[in-house]
Amino acid sequence: MKIRTCKYFAKQSVKSIWRNKVMSLASIGSVMAALLVIGIFLILVLNVDYLAAKLESQVEIKVHLVDGLSDTIIGEIRKEIKGLSGVKDCVFVSKDKALKDFSESLGENSYLLEGLEGDNPLSDSFVVTLEDPRLAPQVTLAIKAMSNIENVVYGKEELEKLLDVTYFLRVGSLVIVAILLLISVFIISNTIKLTVYARRREIGIMKYIGATDWFVRGPFFLEGVLLGLIGSIISIGLLATGYYYIARYVEQQMFGLLVISLMPFQEVLKSLTVSLLAFGVVIGSLGSMISIRKFLKV
Amino acid sequence: MIELVNVSKTFSDGHKALKNINIKIDNGEFVFLVGPSGAGKSTLIKLLLKEIDPDQGNIIINGKDVTKLKRREIPYLRRNIGVVFQDFRLLQEKTVYENVAFAMEVVEASPKEIRRQVPIILSLVGLSKKSNLYPSQLSGGEQQRVSLARAIVNGPSILIADEPTGNLDPDTAWEVMKSLNEINHRGTTVLMATHAKDIVDAMRKRVIAIENGTIARDDKKGGYGI
Structure with missing residues (x-):
């Protein structure tokens, strides 16, 4: 043209x-x-x-432990989880720390949790991060099979x-x-x-x-x-x-x-x-x- | 060269506009097409421009069978056939010059060619001094000569004029005829459909008379007849 x-x-x-x-x-x-x-x-x-x-990239698995475990057992569980293939890291969160985090996230409303310090309803847990989010179901199953585990959750439903x-x-x-x-x-x-x-x-x-x-x-x-x-x-x-x-x-x-x-x-x-x-x-x-x-x- | 071989055209309402027509027009001829209204003159012109196709027969223009042309080839056929109408069909918002230049613009001529060609053609039809006027400022005869200029500016080998003097008084009609004659002398084949008896009689050119869809008469140097 x-x-x-x-x-x-x-x-x-x-x-x-x-x-x-x-x-x-x-x-x-x-x-x-x-x-x-x-x-x-x-x-x-x-x-x-x-x-x-x-x-999806932030998928992490939360592993809640049975109450009242000794530090040695917790250490052993940690080692076992870290040994699973595809696990990048495994961080321990004590129930006291969990309560503190929760209270902080509530900000001004943290008074709601006052008095719970002595009788913490939360449990000790591990936060497991993965190398590949697609491995989540597989790793979840493996952890569930271990002893002293209360439950395992990851953000699949959301x-x-x-x-x-x-x-x-x-x-x-x-x-x-x-x-x-x-x-x-x-x-x-x-x-x-x-x-x-x-x-x-x-x-x-x-x-x-x-x-x-x-x-x-x-x-x-x-x-x-x-x-x-x-x-x-x-x-x-x-x-x-x-x-x-x-x-x-x-x-x-x-x-x-x-x-x-x-x-x-x-x-x-x-x-x-x-x-x-x-x-x-x-x-x-x-x-x-x-x-x-x-x-x-x- | 224009050649019609056994051409027939019947319209969808059953009206037989042309019945088995045979016409041969050589290059450079001046031909009047006469006959009563509705005899088939307009149908013949529409066939030549491929606005409509015949039911039967062949129409050969410059060696090409028009009836076999594809749709996209029609523009190139029309570039070789200039047309003027009774009602001039000028663009009112354009000057004389622009109306003629427009014809070259739509066939994508270069601005240089346009600047060179338009004044030559305007002087040929005697309108050099009016090139900046608008059609409404011109007489009917002048307007028709603008439309003549537009029809030939792209150098067609054939010029078809459909009752070009139909809207004009006798004096201005003769101005237009003078221009048409001039164009014909430069080698363009002219085919003019008309009712103007005095013009046809005075010009002494070939006359083809059509009546009821057939050729009633074809005289080399004829008059209008009855």
């Missing part, structure tokens, strides 16, 4: 967008709204995935629950996103239809002069793509700004209290930009192709 043809397409499409200001704004607005919703779902899914991955949430999030978002995409495509195709109508005389003349199909269609196609792109750029801007402030707020307010942290801003921005720009272009080109096919029989 020649550069001046590109220039001609660009000029014509920008002119049309400007001429049908109201419809163009409506198109951009609808693309923006659809992409905002898509973007919010995307951010949620990304963060849940991020969290799941983080939890992980699975989280993955369930991601699944529903994905399916639910798919339905809403599909509806919003259809609406945007429809509105864009209507906008292009107006442009085709406004330029029908010119199109007729072009056909008699011998313009090729794609030359006639080019500006309309580009108009749709531009509308989609503008809508997606606005939505990316809004989402990025929103996420930036929310992430900062979460970090300032909750850091330390929760194990959870949000996905870093840079990473979210990258995924958002790539996928929403792609969505915008797809919506725009679909919309214009529909009206070109329907109203521009060249």
Whole structure:
């Protein structure tokens, strides 16, 4: 394609967008709204995935011991656990330390635990970290088989629950996103239809002069793509700004209290930009192709 | 060269627009196509431009069978056939110059070619001094000459004029005929469908008369007839 043809397409499409200001704004607005919703779902899914991955890498096995074991026996158990294949480390947490940690985590409300020092209900435990989180079930079974073990827990259930949430999030978002995409495509195709109508005389003349199909269609196609792109750029801007402030707020307010942290801003921005720009272009080109096919029989 | 061999066209409503037509037009000829309204003149023009296809027969333009052209080849056929209509079909928001240049832009001519070619063609139709005016500022005859300029600016070998003087008073009609004659003298084949008896009689060119979808008469140096 020649550069001046590109220039001609660009000029014509920008002119049309400007001429049908109201419809163009409506198109951009609808693309923006659809992409905002898509973007919010995307951010949620990304963060849940991020969290799941983080939890998975942090899988640790908690081994609660039977009460009242002697230091020698505890030492022997420790040696035995460390000897298992795949175990990276095994740290002993005494029940006094466990109570202290618990009380600290309660902060101002630590008075709730007052008086428990003499009759600590918690048990001594080991925190076992693994070289590979996938070994967790296997190591758990091996430890369970040892003597003097009360119970063994690892964060499997939480992980699975989280993955369930991601699944529903994905399916639910798919339905809403599909509806919003259809609406945007429809509105864009209507906008292009107006442009085709406004330029029908010119199109007729072009056909008699011998313009090729794609030359006639080019500006309309580009108009749709531009509308989609503008809508997606606005939505990316809004989402990025929103996420930036929310992430900062979460970090300032909750850091330390929760194990959870949000996905870093840079990473979210990258995924958002790539996928929403792609969505915008797809919506725009679909919309214009529909009206070109329907109203521009060249 | 234009050649129609046994061409028939029946429309979906059953109307037989053309019945077994045979016409041969050589390069550089000037041919009038006459006949009552609805006789098949417009159908013939649409067939030449491949707006419609015949039910039967072959249409050969410059050695190529138009009926066998693929859709994407149609633009290139039309670049070789200039067309003007009774209603001029100019773009009102463009100047005379821009209207003519537009025809070159849509076939992706270079700006250099456009700057060189447009003034030459405008002077050929006698509109050099009006190139910056808008169609609404021109007389009907002038507007039709702009549309003539647009039709030939890409150098087609054939020019089809569908009642080009139909909207014009006799004086301005003759201005247009002068331009058409000029274009024909430069070697372009001209095919003009018309009802203008006085023009046909005065020009003494070949006349093909169509009546009821058949060729009623084909005179080398004819008049309009009855």
